[in-house]
Amino acid sequence: MTQPDAGGGARRGDTRARALAVALRMFAERGYANTSLREIADRLGVTKAALYFHYRSKDDLLAAILREYVDDLGDLLDDAAHRPASPATCEWLLCELAQQRGRWGSDLLRLIRQNYAEISRLPVVADMRQAHRRLLLALSGPGADLAGRVRAQAALVALEGPVLLPGDDDDEQATRAAALAVALEIVRARP
Amino acid sequence: MTQPDAGGGARRGDTRARALAVALRMFAERGYANTSLREIADRLGVTKAALYFHYRSKDDLLAAILREYVDDLGDLLDDAAHRPASPATCEWLLCELAQQRGRWGSDLLRLIRQNYAEISRLPVVADMRQAHRRLLLALSGPGADLAGRVRAQAALVALEGPVLLPGDDDDEQATRAAALAVALEIVRARP
DNA sequence: GTCTATAGTCGGATAGAC
DNA sequence: GTCTATCCGACTATAGAC
Missing domain, CATH: 1.10.10.60 (Homeodomain-like)
Structure with a gap:
């Protein structure tokens, strides 16, 4: 080991x-x-x-990891931007996001969550924040109110929540699928 | 400053x-x-x-902070245990939790999220994990399946998600209220 | 309870040979 | 591209005076 x-x-x-x-x-x-x-x-x-x-430095090593992440996420968001702003696109984006995160594995999400104090001092954090804003915008729609934005944020964390806090003995694939189902539920309940 | x-x-x-x-x-x-x-x-x-x-040590200082948290959460869970296991109790617990976290402020949640690597080496982490298990159990019901547990977990992270990633200029009280509304929605949608 | 002073350790980063 | 050797700073923790 x-x-x-x-x-x-x-x-x-x-x-x-x-x-x-x-x-x-x-x-x-x-x-x-x-x-x-x-x-x-x-x-x-x-x-x-x-x-x-x-x-060049330890920070540089961390930044290189995060660059891969933001670039990959940026590509997905570009694809989403080429689609019409509709509930269907929103749900498609959630599904793609779930797939992409399955490919990345849980380490990257845990890295970001558990080391945000250090990450926030790196220049790359600006791109990460922008990607996150684009993501929320795509999920909540252009002129969403506070409730809509909170709903989009909730769908996002619902997607990653179960992965970050693994429930002991559950099958990971099944857990991811269940999380996606709940996330879809949240955005579908939007009035 | x-x-x-x-x-x-x-x-x-x-x-x-x-x-x-x-x-x-x-x-x-x-x-x-x-x-x-x-x-x-x-x-x-x-x-x-x-x-x-x-x-006694730096770790001891961190542990003392977390002790306060688990004790407070434990009291709330004890109250919940004295109520009947029903959807109403589940919703009551979510509301109480939202209030309690409003009192704690966002610093404690961010402390736990962003320093879990260090926290997981402390003895107090056992109590934190147990409190979390009790919380999930109270929210999902005794014999919940995977989908039910994921739903409870989603409601939990939906409650804290918007607080941890503040949406720039939103009013904090209003954001908390909106998050609670979404969390209640998630557990209410339970079949 | 709080101070000064210091022990002891470890980490990031660099220089220069191969 | 990788190595050995080293510098320098920062940190936790302790000893002992007041």
């Missing part, structure tokens, strides 16, 4: 990409501030100095 | 209690790992060593 090259096959030459995956997991599990670059390097099977060749 | 005795009146003799309030705010705003005891002591107008007289 603590051996170098955990879970992978290829070595050498892909340190930069592997570092992203390892850091994502460790930041999510142990927290950004509690994860030292030495620990990440150890799990990668390299030294700290090698890490610094690929990333 | 950085002066000693911020926001208070009395000094000397209430350092222990004031430390709790100051630490809560700073841990929530800057993160547990990024807040040093020197900074907390500075804002209190005392030295680090004085803090160590009242609390």
Whole structure:
């Protein structure tokens, strides 16, 4: 479990990409501030100095992870913008979002939630906030009132809530499906 | 803003209690790992060593904050246990919870969310998890299936979601009320 | 209860060889 | 691209005077 090259096959030459995956997991599990670059390097099977060749600083490593996230989410939002602003598009967006988050896994969401104090000091946080605003706008519609915006926000957190606080022994796929069903319910109940 | 005795009146003799309030705010705003005891002591107008007289360690200070939370939540859950297990009780519990969280303020919820990696290493986390299980059980009913448990979880996060991610310029009272309305909707939609 | 002073540790980051 | 070696700062926690 603590051996170098955990879970992978290829070595050498892909340190930069592997570092992203390892850091994502460790930041999510142990927290950004509690994860030292030495620990990440150890799990990668390299030294700290090698890490610094690929990333200018620890913050830079975290920012690179978040860049991938905002870019992926941005693509989805662009797709949504090309569709008519309708309840159907809203529901389609929720479904796509659920799928995308299934692909990302829970680590990324936990990373964001549990390290927001550190993230909020990075420049990339501006893009994250904008993506979040676009998401809420697409879910609640253009001229939504407070109740509508709260409803959209509730649908969003309902989607990720069960994933972040895993209910012990439940099947993850089934849990995600149930969460999506509740999220759809919330936006459908909109007057 | 950085002066000693911020926001208070009395000094000397209430350092222990004031430390709790100051630490809560700073841990929530800057993160547990990024807040040093020197900074907390500075804002209190005392030295680090004085803090160590009242609390054995930094972890002990964090644990003391969380103890207050779990005790308060436990009292509410005890009240709920004395009522019949019915939809009405479930809705009553949600309303009480919303009120209680209004009293606590958003700092405590943000503290828990943003520092869960550190909290999960504390002994008090066992009580927090148990309180959470009791809460979900009270909201979803005794023999609830997966969909029911996910629905209860969604109602919970819907209640706190808008508070944690403040929507810029909205009135906080109105936002809380709207969140409670959505949470009630979610549990009412239960078949 | 609060202070000064310090021990002891660890982390991020850099220099320069290979 | 990766290494060894090292610097420097910041932190928790303690000792002991007042």
